[in-house]
Amino acid sequence: MTQDKSAKKDDFDLQEFLPYLLNRAAEESSLEFQQVYKDRYGMLRTEWRVLFHLGNYGEMTAKEIGERAKIHKTKVSRAVSKLEQRRYLARNRDTSDRRVEQLTLTSAGQTVYRDLRLVAEAYDSKLAGLFSRDEAELLRKMLRRLAHMN
Amino acid sequence: MTQDKSAKKDDFDLQEFLPYLLNRAAEESSLEFQQVYKDRYGMLRTEWRVLFHLGNYGEMTAKEIGERAKIHKTKVSRAVSKLEQRRYLARNRDTSDRRVEQLTLTSAGQTVYRDLRLVAEAYDSKLAGLFSRDEAELLRKMLRRLAHMN
DNA sequence: GCTTGTTAGTTACAAAATCAACTATTACTC
DNA sequence: GAGTAATAGTTGATTTTGTAACTAACAAGC
Numbered sequence: 001m002t003q004d005k006s007a008k009k010d011d012f013d014l015q016e017f018l019p020y021l022l023n024r025a026a027e028e029s030s031l032e033f034q035q036v037y038k039d040r041y042g043m044l045r046t047e048w049r050v051l052f053h054l055g056n057y058g059e060m061t062a063k064e065i066g067e068r069a070k071i072h073k074t075k076v077s078r079a080v081s082k083l084e085q086r087r088y089l090a091r092n093r094d095t096s097d098r099r100v101e102q103l104t105l106t107s108a109g110q111t112v113y114r115d116l117r118l119v120a121e122a123y124d125s126k127l128a129g130l131f132s133r134d135e136a137e138l139l140r141k142m143l144r145r146l147a148h149m150n
Numbered sequence: 151m152t153q154d155k156s157a158k159k160d161d162f163d164l165q166e167f168l169p170y171l172l173n174r175a176a177e178e179s180s181l182e183f184q185q186v187y188k189d190r191y192g193m194l195r196t197e198w199r200v201l202f203h204l205g206n207y208g209e210m211t212a213k214e215i216g217e218r219a220k221i222h223k224t225k226v227s228r229a230v231s232k233l234e235q236r237r238y239l240a241r242n243r244d245t246s247d248r249r250v251e252q253l254t255l256t257s258a259g260q261t262v263y264r265d266l267r268l269v270a271e272a273y274d275s276k277l278a279g280l281f282s283r284d285e286a287e288l289l290r291k292m293l294r295r296l297a298h299m300n
Numbered sequence: 301g302c303t304t305g306t307t308a309g310t311t312a313c314a315a316a317a318t319c320a321a322c323t324a325t326t327a328c329t330c
Numbered sequence: 331g332a333g334t335a336a337t338a339g340t341t342g343a344t345t346t347t348g349t350a351a352c353t354a355a356c357a358a359g360c
Contacts, residue, residue: 012267014206015299018277019183020199021290022176024220024297030169044316049170056164063338070174075317077340099325099338117162127168130295135288140171142289145280147174149165194346213308225347227310249308249355 022146029127036119041112046071046079048116054089054105055113061100088112172296179277186269191262196221196229198266204239204255205263211250238262 014020030045037043043051053065060068066076080103083089088109094100105113128136144150164170180195187193193201203215210218216226230253233239238259244250255263278286294300 012206012271014202015294016274016290017270018274018290018293019176019180021293021297021299022172022179024299025293026169026172026176027220028297029172033169046317052164056162061338070177072318073339074319074341077338078316081340097326097338101339120167121162124166124168127296131292135292138285138288139292140166140168142281142285143168143171143175144165146277147171147178149171149174196347211308222348223309224311224349227308228346231310247308247356251309 033120033123037116041116044079044082046075047082050076050079050083051088051105051109051113051116052120054103055110055117059102059104061094061102063100065103083109168296183270183273187266191266194229194232196225197232200226200229200233201238201255201259201263201266202270204253205260205267209252209254211244211252213250215253233259 034045037048049069049071050065053060053069057068062073062076062080065071066073071079080089080091084091086108087106089103089105092102092104094102131139184195187198199219199221200215203210203219207218212223212226212230215221216223221229230239230241234241236258237256239253239255242252242254244252281289
């Protein structure tokens with residue numbers, strides 16, 4: 001039963017398992033950006049995602065955000081409330097269907113969005129810079145495929 | 151303010167942002183495997199990871215597992231307790247340093263591990279099958295780089 | 301060998317995620 | 331148009347995670 005930690009029994013290596021690798025890479029690569037939106041604005045992951053969706057695509061409903069980002073509606077609902085409390089977004093009842101709320105960023109929200117977007121752009125460049133241009137492009141393509149975002 | 155949902159303002163597209171893409175791909179690609187360890191064995195993510203570390207590398211301490219998998223010690227501690235309750239692993243006080251516990255899978259734990267490992271192997275092949283052999287290899291390499299697992 | 305610091309692991313409390321049930325509104329069917 | 335089903339979004343209860351403080355054992359310095 002001699003066992004050194006780099007050897008693998010039987011032909012399976014956890015460290016090669018794609019879901020594991022993807023999770024590790026995702027967690028690691030989220031850390032640095034998380035520090036920023038957390039420390040600078042006290043935001044949670046779902047909150048910046050909602051903020052970015054509105055900043056990026058303009059007016060959307062909670063449902064649309066949830067579908068596009070694959071976030072459960074209760075999480076979206078709570079993130080929207082938080083962002084509204086902080087006056088980063090405003091809700092507008094849809095007149096043609098009063099169950100629906102159209103969400104938009106306030107100008108305060110847009111300011112935050114623009115600030116974080118700069119950070120995101122710089123960070124993305126840094127990460128992509130680990131690879132050649134072609135490799136980075138291929139990586140994104142493969143990730144989209146895995147995420148069913150084609 | 152015309153806005154269609156595929157257009158991007160100002161040159162930044164959330165859907166191209168690597169941390170976002172990585173998270174989406176990681177979540178999506180974890181789902182199917184999660185169903186199995188959850189439904190079949192009522193296990194949590196940290197629990198299968200601990201189980202796999204022990205199955206894959208043999209005897210380890212909680213600390214070693216935490217370091218290798220980048221899991222916080224409280225999470226490891228709780229996962230170990232759960233796995234012990236279910237008789238999937240056994241603890242052995244290290245005689246030379248009585249703070250330390252050497253962890254090993256019981257034979258029940260090994261059985262579970264072997265079962266899940268088969269599922270993992272098949273699933274990994276399925277995911278890798280979305281790409282050419284070279285692409286899949288490159289993907290793993292890039293993910294390791296991003297996760298600082300070099 | 302006694303104080304001080306460090307380490308492995310656990311526990312308690314707060315924050316967040318998950319799941320189910322709920323309200324309000326609209327759509328469908330007869 | 332009354333009754334039933336479906337939909338957008340919220341709320342509450344439970345589970346899981348994260349943070350900090352804790353215990354027990356060892357290490358180092360004197």
